[in-house]
Amino acid sequence: MLLTDKEVQNKRLPEGKKQLKLRDGNGLYLLINKSGKYWHYDYKINGNRKTYSFGTYPAIPLAGKKVSAGYSKGARDFLVEVKALIKQGIDPSLKKQEDRQLEVAKATAKKKQAKAEKDTFEKVARRWWKLQTYWSSKHARTVLGRLESHTFPWIGNIPVNQLTKGNITESLQHMVDANVYVVADRVHGYITNVLEFAEDHDLIEAAKIPKKRNIIPARKAKPTKAITESKRIGELMRAIDGYKGTTVVCAALKLLPLLAVRTGELRHAHWAEMDLGNALWTVPAPNRKLKEEFKLNPENVHYVPLSKQAVELLKELWHWTGRGNHVFPSNRGDSRPMSENTINGALSALGFKEEMTGHGTRTMFSTILNADGFNPDAIETQLQHKSKDSIRATYNRATYREEREMMMQYWADWLDGIRKK
Incomplete structure (x- = not known):
């Protein structure tokens, strides 16, 4: 005998019974x-007995009925569907589980898509930018400024999961058309980092980045202006000796060839870094040419052995600038170092504009000492160059301290000798 709605509604579990089946x-x-x-x-499929649950009463009524939105199914309607599946050899319980998993997957995908549409390139780029806490404030401003000027106006409002290689190429092309290849090169790197960040945070499946070589023309490296012929080096040294500039600039011109450091390192030198008693200059990590994260490690210093001639020049200069912090202060005061154009401006004034720069003293140093048979590793260490052989660089951490002390004194004596010829 079939059940009625009233019977289903009114039936209660008898006292003392755990369950009842109607x-x-x-x-x-x-x-x-x-x-x-x-x-x-209860049903049987593939030799296994199982029980299928349609849901609870009264959420699922006994029989279906017409409603304003169409037809609301009841338990008897669901039974017909389940039996049809079993007849086809489909386990309704497994299908129900698969359907639920599919619904969850669709809901998750929909939620992810909605979130992705809010994650525009600009929003993700700013999140990536804020994470770069090891950058100097100046570099951070430069990166953000380039993104705001050259990238956000083109692709900033595009969701990262919809960004195409074509979009990125178009954003870079305007810089290429304006012949600002260096900026285009840098911005390509920023975009790459932002999309890799998005990939790591599951905002995109994979970073789609166009190859730089297919967008930005390769630039020919300009050779460093440097004098490497002995006779001309002698003429340069004599010209430096005769320079009629300020005491600070004269000292910088004379010291730069002796030290073989970068002009930026020389300009930013502080008296606190100089140990004239032990003839040693310790260049701190922030003043070196390093990646920003390495600048934060105080152990990443560079030791520059000072020749007798360098020590003598520094002692003389100390009487002029030793009361301040900077060894080579600006002519406007000790709050800043001398201008980055000072050295090259002085060399130009001496008539060497077309053949020599401050950086060229390093090429001069390397050329002569390699020709005179010094250990190339010691020379490269003095110049703070990394070995191109990454495996060798990993294991070779020697500083060649004693060898470099002898080498720097040899170099100073060689310059004195060539100056007199």
Whole structure:
């Protein structure tokens, strides 16, 4: 005998019983226990007995009915569907589980898509930028300024998961058209880092980045202006000796060839870094040409052995600038070092504009000492050059301290000798 709606509604679990089954026909029954009322159907598939649950009463009524939105199914309607699946050899319980998993996957994908549409390139780029806490404030401003000027106006509003190689190429092309290749090169790197950040944070499946060589023309490296012929070096040294500039600039011109450091390192030298008693200059990490994260490590210093001639020049200069912090202060005061154009401006005034720069003293140093048979590793260490052989560089951490002390004195004596010829 089939169940009625009234019977299903009014039936209660008898006192002392744990559960009660009310059978409707065709295998459908209502299981009543302390937790509630559940529509069940027992079936057999692939030799296994299973129970399928349609849901609870009254959420699922006994029979379906017409509603304003169409038709609301009941337990008997769901039973017909389940039996049809079993007839096809489909396990309804497994299908129900798969359907739920599919619904969850769709909901997750929809939520992810909605979030991705909010994650525009500009928003993600700013999140990446804020993480670069090891950058100097100046470098951070430069990077953000380039993104705001050259990238955000083109692709800033595009969701990162919709960004194409074509979009990125278009954003870089305007810089290429304006012949600002260096900036285009840098911005390509920023975009690459931003999209790799997005990939790591599961905002995109994979970073789609166009190859730089297909967008930005390769630039020919300009050879460093440097005098490497002995006779001309002698003429340069004599010209430096005769320079009629300020005491600070004269000292810088004379010391730069002796030290073989970068002009920026020389300009930013502080008296606190100089140990004239032990003939040693310790260049701190922030003043070296290093990646920003390495500048934060105080152990990344560079030791520059000072020749007798260098020590003598520094002692003389100390009487002029030793009361301040900078060894080579600006002519406007000790709050800043001398201008970055000072050295090259002085060399130009001496008539060497077309053949020599401050950086060229390093090439001069390397050329002569390599020709005179000094250890190339010691020379490269003095110049703070990394070995191109990455494996060798990993294991070779020698500083060649004693060898460099002898080498720097040899170099100073050689310059004195060539100056007199």
